[in-house]
Amino acid sequence: MTVMPASQRALLDVAAMGLDERIARFGRPLMRPGPGLDPEVLHREVLEAPTELELAGADSLDPVDLEIFLHKLDSIIDDGRDVCKYLSMAEMLQAGDLGVGIFTAKGDMAGMSTGVILHALLHYGPVKYVLKHYVDDPTVGLADGDIFFFNDPDAGGVHTYDHFLMMPVFAGGELLAWVACGGHQGETGSRSPGGWSPEIGSRYEEGLHITPLRVGTDSRFHTDHLEFLLNSVRTPRQNSLDMKARLAVCVRLRQQLLREVERRGAPFVAAGLRQSIKTSAELARRRISNFNDGVYRSVVFLDTIGIDDGLIRLPVELHKRGDELIIDMAGASPEPGIGPFHLRWHLARAASAAALFPTVFRGLRWSIGLFDPIKLTAPPSIVNAPSRDSGTGSGSHTGRVVVQGLLLAAMRMLHDSPHRTGVAAPFAENLLLIQFGGTGQFGNPIAGGPANGNATGQGARFDLDGEHSAGFFWAMVVDCPGPEEQERKFPYRFDQDVCGLGRYRGGVGLTDCFVIHGTPGLSSNSVGTGSRFTKNYGLFGGYSGAAQPRIVIRGSDAKELMAAGADDLPMSVRELADRRRISGEYVFGHPNSEGETVRDGDVVVLARGCGGGYGDVLERDPEAVRADIADGITSTESATQLYGVVLAPGGCRVDVEATEARRAEIRAERKRLGRPYPDFVADWSQRRPPPEALRHYGEFPVPVQVIDDREYPVEPHSGTGAWHR
Amino acid sequence: MVTDSGAGRRRITEALDLDASSRRWVCNRCGHDLGPAARNYKEGCLVYDRDPREIHVPFDPPTEFGFNPHPDWCRIVEFYCPGCAVMFDVEYLPPGHPITHDIELDLDAVG
Known part of the structure; x- marks a missing residue:
């Protein structure tokens, strides 16, 4: 890239922008296109238009039958998750670090398993890429029984260490749905055994990056493709077993979905998948309407980029307006350029689902419909890293801190609502x-x-x-x-x-x-x-x-x-x-x-x-503190110093009077040590962390995001065909 | 919404109420007035900067890396009610980082 002198650039001061302008400019991925990678596909926040089959079945959706079907769908998906756990060899897969999903014919997720939410949530990316670029390509095409493998995070994976398979499901010669399964494999032929290389300089040290690749037809692997993949890793036996486990899951999901087609007809099943998304979207909006309008903020910090230590600022501003949520991450530290901690926009968005689905949307059925009322905006930074070469192997660590920050903000929204049980x-x-x-x-x-x-x-x-x-x-x-x-x-x-x-x-x-x-x-x-x-x-x-x-x-x-x-x-x-x-x-x-x-x-x-x-620690039931001491997780010193709980000699009971006196003493100490806010801030604002803590931070305290308008155009590259044409 | 604090007050967090009629922050425990709800409730609190080693007990003898955050990188900022000293919130911040305005309600919409 040619770097222009600053005087010739069109610069944008992100801090000066209003929220709506930020959404317009940064509420979409800035990722560059590449072979097998289409940012336009990953940036689709909207649901696809229904297919003719889905429309044809819409009238046949009796509410009771639909409920029974969706329950069955969830059972099929959870069964797939369990099969994957029990058949897999990689320990992370055995632990449930995986996701299973069923998608509509056009790639919108209609149902997903428990487990790692973003594993299933992101699979719309490779499905929609195949539909957009390969179906009409005579060298690839799409047929019943096809098996696609992928692990590239920029194609809809998470990091290269997560491996996935997906298969289309045809009924009567017509594309009905997609099924997908996968999770944390580990060994990917990266620079260190098992992956997780903290000291990498770029993505090219993170092993294989496979964009959607047809590795089988007629529900069987192509031997040449499988051997290519297995020859590229240190543990071919384990990876081979786990590839077969994923295939078993996809085949089983497909069979069980087709059994529903036999029972209810393809139009019903297609329309049922579509309706499940629509219902989730409606319920998500209704849920959000129950919260107080306002802005809820948190700021959290990473302390390393793997290859080097340093503070990384990750702010979250959660805007609640009517029945919509807007997640704004302006003010994050800049893209470090080295190390594996870079996050992409679509991964930050998927990370937000891990925070919101089990809490804010507690009790609602998980599908992509829950995302309908949510927008995410992040200017170029470590959470929306635009550089094509940057490593993303530990982007999941950065994403996890996004989860923490978003939860802290969301809990402030949730407490004064009928949904406090999620707090x-x-x-x-x-x-x-x-x-x-x-x-x-x-x-x-x-x-x-x-x-x-x-x-x-x-x-x-x-x-x-x-x-x-x-x-x-x-x-x-x-x-x-x-x-x-x-x-x-x-x-x-x-x-x-x-x-x-x-x-x-x-x-x-x-x-x-x-x-x-x-x-x-x-x-x-x-x-x-x-x-x-x-x-x-x-x-x-x-x-x-x-x-x-x-x-x-x-x-x-x-x-x-x-x-x-x-x-x-x-x-x-x-x-x-x-x-x-x-x-x-x-x-x-x-x-x-x-x-x-x-x-x-x-x-x-x-x-x-x-x-x-x-x-507040001083409100903990003293008996609970005593139980913690008995369990060995709290020392008697901490109980007295921090909880203000004093045990009677022998430690078998709480000394109530001594505890009340100690707690009164701590409260008096708080009043003595605590300073009025203006006085505190006057001194506090003069302090700084040591220089070594700020190497990757950007400007302290709030990184200034003045970006080059020409580097980050409003419209992302769309790509109208396969990349090499 | 949930209004379990009585007297027309909304319980926004565990120990923080909003008096919707006067649009002021109020301590849920003692009723102490914490200032206008259009501003950060923390401005009405007593604030203390705590060394993280006082809460997160270091190894004995101390080591460079232990169960305690590094006191030069991370401080615990505590917010107390001036009336009853209940702790509304704690923030883990690098020294000098601005205090977070964590709750900014649309008071017209909250009603």
Whole structure:
């Protein structure tokens, strides 16, 4: 790109723009087109016009029959999700880090499984790309039984580590619907085994980028395509099994949908899919109408871009007008250009669904119709990264912080409404993931990581504590079979003083402690955030969950201690770090590492995020604090210092009088230390974080987004045919 | 909408009410007036900048990375009622970052 002198550019000051102008200019993707990539497809916010078949069936939709059909549809989809979990080999897929969806003939999502919402939500992209560019292309075309694979995030994937299949469903020779399935595979032939490479410079180090590729016909894989894909990864056996699992799901979804066609007729099924979207859209608007009009804001921060640490600002402004929501993310930090933390507009939009569907739209049926009343605008920045080459492997981390910020804003809208039952602090976000690459115990190549990373602590709810190791932010309705299965054999102990405190406390996340055994060495890489700036936010006075370190003990004697039957091994991260019962070289680091070799006997500890609290700590029931102490998740010191709860000698009961006195003391201290707002701001506004914290931030405190009008035209490139023509 | 605070007040957050008739923020716990609802309720609060290590207990001995946010990168800003000292909100902010005007209601529409 030729860079013009600033004097010759047409510059736009985003901060000076009104919201409607921002929506007009930035409420669409700025992504560049490429082979197999069509920004116009991904930017479609509107639903497609109904097909003739859908119109023909509209009159046959008896409300009761329709309800029965939609219930059946959801059963088919959830069945597909379970089949995928049980047949897959990659641990993340077994943990439910996947999505299954059924789409209309034109690619609008009519139903989706629980699990990771954006996995299914984005599949309109590849479906609509095939319909727009391949159906009439004689070298590709579209036929019953075709199988398409994709994983490119810019084609409608999430990051290259997520792999998907989709198939059209024909009835009587006419295109009726699409089915799709997929999730986190991990190994994609990227620069590090199992993916998650925090130190990449561009997308070209993140492995295969497959835009919609027909890898099979007549419901069978093409051997040449399959072998090409499997030859490109380190774990061909695992990827092969998981490809077949996805195909089994798609074939099963297709069969079950066609069984409904036999029973009810194709027009009914087609119209039913369309009506499910329409109904969701109507109910979403009705739901939104119940909230107070206004603007709800939050600002959240990343503390790393993987390759380097630094604060990244991510603001959310949620505008509620009548029956519509507008999400404005102006003021975000600029695109860093290196590292994998870039997010695209369509991914930011899909991330917002992960925040809103289970909370604001709690109880409504999930389909693309829920998005009908929502607009998202984001000027070019880390959340709408326009550079074609920028890495997006950890864009999901950035997206997660969008989820946190949007939830914090949305909860402020939700509390004074009939839907207060959806009010909760967000799931913990400080995620640490680790991948190991090398040779497994059976001599097989391994490249991937454990799925326990999804077992974070739930944020406290408006009337209940958060659950421990319950799930994660991408999917508030998800299973964590790994922890459940493990706890059945080995009851967990939870870390102390790590969950978010409040009137209701957050849940504690799961910690993994790996002792490397039976292998001379493994390559490992880890990725995460939240070591210097926690993002496990609380709500309405509740404190956040803890920050998280990554701990490695090199040359440890852990195996010798276990062999000797030591009965005083550390049972929590805090115990491990404070008591140092295990000998060795302790390394306390930030979450990101790449290409690190861990050897036999080394210990690797990954603490997962803990949920934030809800409400003022001084309003927590003292008996609940006593129970927390008994469970080991709150120390007596924190109980006294922070909760203001004093136990009687022996610790078996609360000393009511001493507790009242201690709480009165803390309240008096608040009045003594707290300063009037103007005085506070006068001093506060003079402070700044250290320079090393602002390397990727943009201007402090609010990044100025003056952009070049010529670089970012109002109309995105539309592309009228295949890219190479 | 939900009006569970009585006396014509709307319960906007756990401890923050809106008096719809006077259009003023009011403490849900003690009734303390926090100022006009057209402005940020935080302007009517007592505000304190807390070292995150006071809440998020560091390892002992302390390490560069632990369960506590780094105090130079992250501060906890607490907002108290001047009347009863209930804590309405906490913000985790880099030092010097502007306080968030988190709730700006359309008072004409709220009614």
